[in-house]
Amino acid sequence: MLALLSxxxxxxxxxxAEADTPCDTPTQTQVVVVSKMTFTRRVDGVSKGFDxxxxxxxxxxxxxxxxxDLVDPNGKPGIDSTFxxxxxxxxxxxxxxxxxxxxxxxxxxxxxxxFELEDVDDAANDTCxxxxxxxxxxxxRLGTDGTLLSGQTFDVDTSLPESRADGLAxxxxxxxxxxxxxTIPIQIFEISFGLALHDVAVHIELDxxxxxxxxxxxxxxxxxxxxxxxxxxxxxxxxxxxxLLRTSADLNPDATTGACPDLSVVLEFEATSAFVYEAPPADxxxxxxxxxxxxxxDAAAR
Numbered sequence: 001m002l003a004l005l006s007x008x009x010x011x012x013x014x015x016x017a018e019a020d021t022p023c024d025t026p027t028q029t030q031v032v033v034v035s036k037m038t039f040t041r042r043v044d045g046v047s048k049g050f051d052x053x054x055x056x057x058x059x060x061x062x063x064x065x066x067x068x069d070l071v072d073p074n075g076k077p078g079i080d081s082t083f084x085x086x087x088x089x090x091x092x093x094x095x096x097x098x099x100x101x102x103x104x105x106x107x108x109x110x111x112x113x114x115f116e117l118e119d120v121d122d123a124a125n126d127t128c129x130x131x132x133x134x135x136x137x138x139x140x141r142l143g144t145d146g147t148l149l150s151g152q153t154f155d156v157d158t159s160l161p162e163s164r165a166d167g168l169a170x171x172x173x174x175x176x177x178x179x180x181x182x183t184i185p186i187q188i189f190e191i192s193f194g195l196a197l198h199d200v201a202v203h204i205e206l207d208x209x210x211x212x213x214x215x216x217x218x219x220x221x222x223x224x225x226x227x228x229x230x231x232x233x234x235x236x237x238x239x240x241x242x243x244l245l246r247t248s249a250d251l252n253p254d255a256t257t258g259a260c261p262d263l264s265v266v267l268e269f270e271a272t273s274a275f276v277y278e279a280p281p282a283d284x285x286x287x288x289x290x291x292x293x294x295x296x297x298d299a300a301a302r
Contacts, residue, residue: 022118022119022130022166022167023118023119023128023129023130023166023167028118028119028120028121029116029117029118029119029120029276030116030117030120030123030206030210030273031114031115031116031117031273031274031275031276032114032115032204032206032210032211032212032271032272032273032274033112033113033114033136033140033148033152033154033271033272033274034106034111034112034113034114034115034269034270034271035106035147035148035269035270035271035272036103036106036147036269036270037102037103037106037111037113037267037268037269038099038102038267038268038269039083039084039087039098039099039265039266039267039268040081040084040215040266040267040268041084041087042070042081042084042085045068045070045071046070046071046072046073047070047071047072047079047081047084047266048072048073048079048081048203048215048266048268049070049072049079049080049081049215049217049264049266050079050080050178050201050203050217050266051069051076051077051078051079051080052080052199052201052217052218052219052251052264053078053080053250053251053252054078055069055078056069056077056078057069057078057250062253062258063253064250064253065249065250065251065253065258065259065260067082067248067249067250067260070084080217080219080250080251080264080266081217081264081265081266082248082249082250082263082264082265083263083264083265083266084265084266085248086244086248105185106140106148107140107142107146107147107148108139108140109136109137109138109139109140110185111184111185112135112136112137112138112140112154112157113133113134113135113136113182113184113269114132114133114134114135114136114154114156114274114276115131115132115133115134115202115204115212115271116131116132116133116134116276117129117130117131117170117175118130118131118132120170122170123170123173123206123208123210124170124172124173124206125170125171125172126169126170127169127170128167128168128169129168129169129170129175130164130165130166130167130168131164131165131166131168131175131177131180131202132162132163132164133162133163133164133180133181133182133200133202134156134157134160134162134276135156135157135159135160135183135185136154136155136156136157136274136276137154137155137156137157138152138153138154138155140152140154147272148272149272150209150210150211150272150273150274151273151274151275152274152275153274153275153276153277154274154275154276154277155276155277156276156277160183160185160194161181161183163180163181163182163200164180165177165178165179165180170206173205173206173207174203174204174205174206175203175204175206176201176202176203176204177201177202178199178200178201178202179199179200179201180199180200180201180202180218181196181197181198181200182196182197182200182216182218183195183196183197184197193224193228195220195224196220196221196224197216197218197219197220197265198218198219198220198262199218199219199251200216200217200218201216201217201218202214202215202216202217203215203216204271209273210273211270211271211272211273212270212271213268213269213270213271214268214269214271215266215267215268215269216266216267216269217264217265217266217267218264218265219251219252219262219263219264219265220262220263220265221261221262222245222246222249222261222262222263223261225245226242226245226246229241229242230242245263248263249261249262249263250262250263250264251263251264
């Protein structure tokens, strides 16, 4: 079934409460770009992830659309990671290529996810930082190991929504945020579109070199995928896939019908230090000579 998504750990602390207002004027930023992304596995009912719906459900619970939640490695219940149940089936079928195709898209610059931390006074412990989740544009340079080199600068993809969380705590290099939005550009059966993940929660662990590891969880509308599958007569398991998507959805039950339109997914990632291109201010008409001969190619990174 998940060939259709192919182009698509830590002990987690409780998510910190967000402040009502942003932190100090952001003069220091730290940016990482996702260099590797994989789907999270479940082992004996355990999975990294988040309690996205603030509800612990089982197979008899209509509020959770009769989907049993998992527990995280620290024993926290209520983890929403339904997509992980499909992975063994996919890996035994044509869907085995889904992560390879996703990695190819990252390496080619078709999927660039940037996390920008603003107002970072201390990269290990800071009581107030802001987080922007951005889509990037650019052709990455790869190292000899085939992964993205650190220290590259990317433009922001303004066609994708920018998502932000203010007033977060960075504790021992770990930051968590919730309520974000993220769109991942993917290609399925020669059809390109953005897979929209909503109500996204993210766990980011920074190291001393400015790199990061972590995971994110969110929900996507199953009908977005079904609309792509339904007109295709060349997919042998089309009907099975559609049925599984609808019966496995586990988030946001409809108040009237009780049906869940969204399915939870958790992805793990590695990220390397990067910069975000910030265009210089528009020309104000002042032609005075400042002595600064900075070229457009040396424009500031924020």
